[in-house]
Amino acid sequence: MERGTATVRVLRFPVLDALGRARERTRQRLSRLRFPPAATIEAVPAIEPAEAVEAVEAPTARVAARFHAAATLAAVAVALVGYHVLLGWVFDIPLLRTPAIGPPMTPSEALSALLSGVALYALRRPPGARRPGAESLAGICAAGVTALGLFALVEHAMCPGFGCIAPPDPAASMALSSSLAFVVLGGALLSLEARKIVVEEVLALVAGVIALQALTGYLYAARPFVGQMPLYAAIATMLAAVGLLFVRAEDGFMAKVASNSFGGLMARRLLPAAVIIPIALGWLHLHGQRLGLYFLEPGLTLFALANVAFFVGVVWWSVNSLYRMDGQRRQAERELKETAAKLQRSNADLEQFAYVTSHDLKEPLRAISGSVQVLQARFGGQLEPEAEEFIRHTVDGANRMQTLIDDLLTYSRLTTREAPLQPTNCGEVLREAIGNLAVPIKESRAVVTFDSLPTVPADRTQLLQVFQNLISNALKYRSERTPKIHVTVEDRGHEWQFSVRDNGIGIAPQYTDRIFKIFQRLHTRMEYPGTGIGLAVCKKVIERHGGRIWVESEPEEGSTFFFTLPK
Numbered sequence: 001m002e003r004g005t006a007t008v009r010v011l012r013f014p015v016l017d018a019l020g021r022a023r024e025r026t027r028q029r030l031s032r033l034r035f036p037p038a039a040t041i042e043a044v045p046a047i048e049p050a051e052a053v054e055a056v057e058a059p060t061a062r063v064a065a066r067f068h069a070a071a072t073l074a075a076v077a078v079a080l081v082g083y084h085v086l087l088g089w090v091f092d093i094p095l096l097r098t099p100a101i102g103p104p105m106t107p108s109e110a111l112s113a114l115l116s117g118v119a120l121y122a123l124r125r126p127p128g129a130r131r132p133g134a135e136s137l138a139g140i141c142a143a144g145v146t147a148l149g150l151f152a153l154v155e156h157a158m159c160p161g162f163g164c165i166a167p168p169d170p171a172a173s174m175a176l177s178s179s180l181a182f183v184v185l186g187g188a189l190l191s192l193e194a195r196k197i198v199v200e201e202v203l204a205l206v207a208g209v210i211a212l213q214a215l216t217g218y219l220y221a222a223r224p225f226v227g228q229m230p231l232y233a234a235i236a237t238m239l240a241a242v243g244l245l246f247v248r249a250e251d252g253f254m255a256k257v258a259s260n261s262f263g264g265l266m267a268r269r270l271l272p273a274a275v276i277i278p279i280a281l282g283w284l285h286l287h288g289q290r291l292g293l294y295f296l297e298p299g300l301t302l303f304a305l306a307n308v309a310f311f312v313g314v315v316w317w318s319v320n321s322l323y324r325m326d327g328q329r330r331q332a333e334r335e336l337k338e339t340a341a342k343l344q345r346s347n348a349d350l351e352q353f354a355y356v357t358s359h360d361l362k363e364p365l366r367a368i369s370g371s372v373q374v375l376q377a378r379f380g381g382q383l384e385p386e387a388e389e390f391i392r393h394t395v396d397g398a399n400r401m402q403t404l405i406d407d408l409l410t411y412s413r414l415t416t417r418e419a420p421l422q423p424t425n426c427g428e429v430l431r432e433a434i435g436n437l438a439v440p441i442k443e444s445r446a447v448v449t450f451d452s453l454p455t456v457p458a459d460r461t462q463l464l465q466v467f468q469n470l471i472s473n474a475l476k477y478r479s480e481r482t483p484k485i486h487v488t489v490e491d492r493g494h495e496w497q498f499s500v501r502d503n504g505i506g507i508a509p510q511y512t513d514r515i516f517k518i519f520q521r522l523h524t525r526m527e528y529p530g531t532g533i534g535l536a537v538c539k540k541v542i543e544r545h546g547g548r549i550w551v552e553s554e555p556e557e558g559s560t561f562f563f564t565l566p567k
């Protein structure tokens with residue numbers, strides 16, 4: 001007992017000395033590191049550039065919702081126009097089928113409008129949702145619209161003397177422009193149903209131009225002319241064209257109009273003005289002249305000047321907005337750069353901190369574990385069972401701490417000791433990893449197989465760590481079955497997709513993301529030893545190489561870890 005006490009006293013000093021020296025050295029090194037105050041680190045916002053770009057390009061939910069509502073309203077209005085004109089024909093109510101000016105809307109035009117409205121209504125839907133029944137109904141209606149338009153076109157072509165504008169029976173057949181408009185509208189609806197959004201948008205624009213030409217004609221013309229598209233047909237076509245443009249705000253060029261970007265904002269403000277203002281100015285010019293307010297030349301001059309003033313105003317507004325946005329963008333870029341630099345500095349400092357701390361912890365730990373092991377070797381069997389138990393606990397704790405420090409050092413060295421990427425033969429690296437794990441492989445009677453692996457640009461040491469960590473996990477988390485591990489690769493064009501498959505205990509789906517975070521473990525130390533750093537190392541290595549890592553797993557069935565490496 002006397003001897004034991006004396007030895008313990010002697011042993012205390014080197015341990016304390018080592019700890020004191022390490023603490024002092026760490027303090028000095030840490031004082032040399034430039035840590036930003038904690039508040040600065042916390043204030044750094046999480047910035048995801050890819051997310052930011054997507055946020056600008058995607059339509060805002062508010063705009064998309066408005067566009068969808070406009071498309072629904074347009075669909076209902078088109079169907080109503082057709083419906084009320086058909087009622088006018090069925091019950092012979094001239095007021096319902098003939099507007100104050102121009103020819104009446106014919107029954108086939110009314111039917112085409114009704115079918116177009118129904119088709120558009122059936123095809124309008126919030127993004128993502130599919131309604132196969134409604135889509136089939138829309139397809140049938142759209143085919144009907146196209147057929148009615150084509151039939152009228154053929155009728156016009158067959159008309160004696162080919163080129164006569166008025167069809168044989170103006171009360172029953174469509175006007176030439178109506179037949180063209182409905183063929184185009186039918187095509188647009190069929191394209192929408194087939195999800196050919198760009199074609200659909202172009203056809204909707206063509207239909208819109210035909211309708212606009214007819215409506216402008218009504219606005220400007222003093223009296224109706226032969227072959228004129230009925231006013232109701234022009235209104236229905238215009239509404240259907242607008243509805244078709246707004247119905248898929250998330251696709252095609254309308255996605256740009258609906259987008260959150262400056263371009264989207266400009267388009268939403270300027271496009272309606274660019275259509276309405278020149279037509280309104282033309283109307284003012286014409287009516288001023290008709291009322292005898294001015295002669296042709298001064299009137300035209302006024303018209304031209306008004307147009308110039310409008311477009312100069314538009315350009316000035318755009319320039320101003322662009323100038324302001326440019327300033328804001330530059331400011332944001334400056335702030336982003338500063339934030340990135342701050343982040344980089346604090347990251348480097350934190351990594352250095354982890355490295356210095358864990359490195360300096362190793363020395364006193366060695367002293368502790370060495371001393372306790374000496375104690376155990378010298379006095380093993382002479383001490384009381386309780387004292388032996390304490391010594392065992394101390395040795396065990398010191399060993400675990402040693403492993404933890406080694407793993408932490410590995411983790412922080414990933415960035416403090418980066419080597420350039422060199423062409424690396426993955427097959428050779430895998431064989432080396434398997435060689436390093438020969439003992440646990442033999443002990444567990446595992447069967448490890450692999451396919452031929454490519455040569456990729458990589459940091460050889462780090463890639464070895466990845467293979468070794470994944471295979472040793474597959475051995476550690478084995479089930480009752482004989483462990484079977486297979487490593488393979490798939491050519492994905494611009495990258496290689498590696499996979500390490502096992503038949504172990506598997507992972508519940510809710511944990512498949514969590515396990516790649518440092519210190520995240522799904523089991524107690526008693527069940528499976530470990531530090532929870534292995535997969536975090538793999539993730540850091542793979543991301544440093546420009547790849548991704550993930551796991552697909554089924555509890556009790558096994559897991560497959562996938563990672564990609566660019567070619």
Ligand code: ADP
Nearest residue numbers: 473474477506515521522530531532533534535
């Ligand atoms: P460690 O193995 O030291 O705990 P890892 O970071 O390597 O740390 O793994 C994190 C956790 O992921 C493990 O605790 C384990 O629960 C789970 N895990 C990793 N690999 C497998 C595997 N092949 N099969 C089942 N679970 C696994």
